[in-house]
Amino acid sequence: MQRTSSSDLSHAGMLFDESLQRQIKARFHQVDHDYDGIPRLFFDNAGGSFRLKSAIxxxxxxxxxxxxxxxxxxxxxxxxxxxxxxxxxxxxxxxxxxxxxxxxxxxxxxxxxxxxxxxxxxxxxxxxxxxxxxxxxxxxxxxxxxxxxxxxxxxxxxxxxxxxxxxxxxxxxxxxxxxxxxxxxxxxxxxxxxxxxxxxxxxxxxxxxxxxxxxxxxxxxxxxxxxxxxxxxxxxxxxxxxxxxxxxxxxxxxxxxxxxxxxxxxxxxxxxxxxxxxxxxxxxxxxxxxYVCWLGSHVSPSTDKRTLFVQGMHSIELHERALLARLLEGDGDIKGLRHIDGAKVLLDYPDLRKRDLIVAMAFERLSPADAVREYEKRGVIVYERVSSSLYSRRMLESFEIEGAIRISPLHCHSSDDIDRFLSITADIAATHNVIA
Structure with a gap:
């Protein structure tokens, strides 16, 4: 596994190494393309989710x-x-x-x-x-x-x-x-x-x-x-x-x-x-x-199945925390959502240990529904949470938010996938002349 740039592992997480990341992706269906074979980023795993080939x-x-x-x-x-x-x-x-x-x-x-x-x-x-x-x-x-x-x-x-x-x-x-x-x-x-x-x-x-x-x-x-x-x-x-x-x-x-x-x-x-x-x-x-035990075997020599399962889930949690940190802060020349002009992270609690890999965001001059369509034009699937939805209204009203774009990658995504999403987000913001 590959450490993030932060020395605080518990906060910033830890990425899978590149070899393991490739193996993980290969075990899931359609991570990098849709059902027609067209390249895309599916960042709606809180609504649907990728399927293990072995499960199918x-x-x-x-x-x-x-x-x-x-x-x-x-x-x-x-x-x-x-x-x-x-x-x-x-x-x-x-x-x-x-x-x-x-x-x-x-x-x-x-x-x-x-x-x-x-x-x-x-x-x-x-x-x-x-x-x-x-x-x-x-x-x-x-x-x-x-x-x-x-x-x-x-x-x-x-x-x-x-x-x-x-x-x-x-x-x-x-x-x-x-x-x-x-x-x-x-x-x-x-x-x-x-x-x-x-x-x-x-x-x-x-x-x-x-x-x-x-x-x-x-x-x-x-x-x-x-x-x-x-x-x-x-x-x-x-x-x-x-x-x-x-x-x-x-x-x-x-x-x-x-x-x-x-x-x-x-x-x-x-x-x-x-x-x-x-x-x-x-x-x-x-x-x-x-599958989770297989992941756990990469970090633990144990032969106890529950131990391997727990280690596998910890690995998933750390990798996703590292993806979340990158999504929010970016890396190098790639700006994170917190730093893209015109994009705003909603409900942005700083302690990443208390968050799963879900981000709610918004654009200043683009409604969540319109933003979702703009993402799809660029090969990205995300989801709008809006007050007209029976699945969203009560929660959004409690936060005093009218709507949000929900971003939900999964552990089979890589840091490159996050960077691609951030570049597309910056392009949407610039294209629509959004002012922070």
């Missing part, structure tokens, strides 16, 4: 098998092994002990199901969440608060950090709180929530509080450790974690899994799968875990 291949291979898992012949047993391995790999990904794992069509659907089980079956008078939640979490909590006549308490955002302060969340919790629903990282600013401290302080107020976490946005960027953050429910979306669409993966604690929920009556109390699971979904989990 494993999904296709396993999904092609006609066998039913609920049989006794060899083909069925093979699929059972795939599902069992994927389940354990998902536990390894989260460092989860016990509890229940279940696959769903979407992470959003799973979130509604998990919120429902807790909301309908745990006594109390109020629900707590934050203004920065994805609609799947915010709307689920809102829906059941309205339906069950509970008070909804919403923690406000911090426009300086781009996140939500621990104290703001904890101040909403009391002995009558039924559940706390929090997002792990903002999908607009990239600000990470201090989940460990939130869990610690929340459980001091109410030791048996049920806590639900939306980890969809954060999971591809950093280590998740449920032994350090003991929550009751957590979901991810595999398509944002180098895998395939049509697959949400969730974990529930033993006590949450046993709450009444939709299930076949004859199944054990903690089972959440309805009908036959798709073994291909679990094969994708294993492909993602194997």
């Amino acid at each position: 291949e494993q999904h296709a291979a396993i999904d092609a098998l006609p066998d039913c898992t609920e049989r006794m012949h060899s083909g069925a047993r093979y699929l059972q092994e795939i599902q069992s391995k994927g389940t354990e790999d998902f536990r390894l990904m989260l460092n989860a002990k016990g509890g229940s794992v279940f696959a769903s069509l979407t992470a959003s659907g799973a979130m509604f199901d998990m919120v429902r089980a807790i909301a309908e079956n745990v006594p109390g008078k109020n629900f707590v969440t934050t203004v920065l939640e994805h609609p799947s979490a915010f709307d689920a909590v809102t829906y059941y608060a309205d339906r069950l006549g509970k008070e909804l308490r919403v923690a406000a955002s911090n426009p300086f950090t781009g996140g939500v302060d621990v104290e703001e969340i904890v101040s909403k919790i009391d002995a009558d709180t039924v559940l706390l629903s929090v997002i792990y990282a903002s999908n607009i600013s990239g600000a990470k929530i201090d989940l460990a401290e939130i869990v610690r302080q929340a459980r001091l107020i109410k030791p048996d509080l049920y806590i639900i976490v939306d980890a969809v946005q954060h999971a591809p960027h950093g280590v998740i450790d449920l032994q350090e953050t003991p929550v009751d429910a957590l979901n991810i979306a595999l398509y944002k974690f180098f895998g395939c669409r049509g697959s949400g993966m969730s974990w529930l604690s033993d006590r949450a899994a046993r709450l009444p929920h939709h299930k076949l009556i004859a199944k054990p109390a903690g089972v959440w799968d309805l009908g036959s699971a798709a073994p291909a979904q679990f094969a994708v989990v294993s492909a993602v875990v194997d």
Whole structure:
């Protein structure tokens, strides 16, 4: 791995060396071009995400098998092994002990199901969440608060950090709180929530509080450790974690899994799968875990799989932090977003250790939607977050921002990709005669 120019590694990160960077890119589909083979930069990985070739291949291979898992012949047993391995790999990904794992069509659907089980079956008078939640979490909590006549308490955002302060969340919790629903990282600013401290302080107020976490946005960027953050429910979306669409993966604690929920009556109390699971979904989990462990093997001699996974995720985090530093500050003659005339970084919190690789920015004389079109003309895909969008309005209004351009590269991008993006950004600013 290649050090950045800063001596403070924890702050500025560390780039992959060039050889490893090439190997990483080669393991993903369409990093440098679109589906027609046209060169482009895809910097919208917070909306979509690059796919691992191995994940796509494993999904296709396993999904092609006609066998039913609920049989006794060899083909069925093979699929059972795939599902069992994927389940354990998902536990390894989260460092989860016990509890229940279940696959769903979407992470959003799973979130509604998990919120429902807790909301309908745990006594109390109020629900707590934050203004920065994805609609799947915010709307689920809102829906059941309205339906069950509970008070909804919403923690406000911090426009300086781009996140939500621990104290703001904890101040909403009391002995009558039924559940706390929090997002792990903002999908607009990239600000990470201090989940460990939130869990610690929340459980001091109410030791048996049920806590639900939306980890969809954060999971591809950093280590998740449920032994350090003991929550009751957590979901991810595999398509944002180098895998395939049509697959949400969730974990529930033993006590949450046993709450009444939709299930076949004859199944054990903690089972959440309805009908036959798709073994291909679990094969994708294993492909993602194997890839991250492969990355970890470049920095650790360990043979322990969780150790390798953690080291791989740390490598991703450090590389992405170095990309973020370069995106903001530039390098040499390449100006970073903080220094391009007419471009403004929004929610620009200086401590990069508290941010995932997402940047919100704006141009002085170009709307976010128009800017996105200008980027596409130059072979760059980014996304506008605007107040007219149901996915953006609540968060933007909390920051008192009308709109933003969201930039979200991934660890398979290189410093050269960042430099190219910065050059294109400078060109857009100059072309439109934007004045800072």
